[in-house]
Amino acid sequence: MLLKILHIVLLASVKYIVTLPYAMIIGLDYEYALLAVLTGGIGGFLFFYYISKPLNRGFMLMWPCLCNAIPSSLKARYHNWCISRSAKRKKRVFTRKNRFISRMKSNYGFWGVIIATPVILTIPIGAFLANKYYSQRRHTVLYMILSIIGWAGVLSGFVHLFPKVFF
Known part of the structure; x- marks a missing residue:
């Protein structure tokens, strides 16, 4: 039983939305499942x-070393890119990724990240974006x-509304 609870706790820390139904399917008691998911x-x-x-800061500090570790066959291709990353930025160039992030921030913003993290995004991605x-x-x-906690309530409601699916 303790191993099942630990398994649910670890699964809920990564992919939250599927954990409560999964806990009910593997036969965990409802109270323990809800507590483990939360x-x-x-x-x-x-x-x-x-x-x-700290991981983001460490990655940015290690980036010049990573650029130097590129094999010589790929170095010519990435040389200009490494220089532009390490040099001071003069003007921000909007790439497809930057446009997508700015569109998401302007359309959904803070509350979009907060609400979508347990359901659509995963917990690690939502935590990274929030930070x-x-x-x-x-x-x-x-x-x-x-x-x-709110999404746990919603998932709990689904478990109670459709008990034949989970029991």
Whole structure:
């Protein structure tokens, strides 16, 4: 039983939306399943939220070393790109990825990330986006925890509405 709960906690910390139905299917009691899903979702968010900034900083510090480690056959192709990354940025060029991120931020913004993280996005991606773009906001962590709890309530409602699917 303890192994099942640990399995659900680890699964909920990564992919939240499928965890409660999965816990019910494998035969975990409802109370333990809900507690394990909430613990895994909140714990996973806190873990990925607070580890994403040091990882991002470390990656940016290691980027010049990674550019130097490229084999000589690929070095010519990536030489200009490495120079542009390490040089001071003069003007920001909007690529397809930058346009997509700015469109998502302007259309959905903070609340879109908060609401979509447990359902559409995964917990690690939502934690990374919240930390990268909205870490200066006062209650980002609190709102994300409330979103995780709210989605647990919605999933719990589905389990109670359609019990024959899960039992």
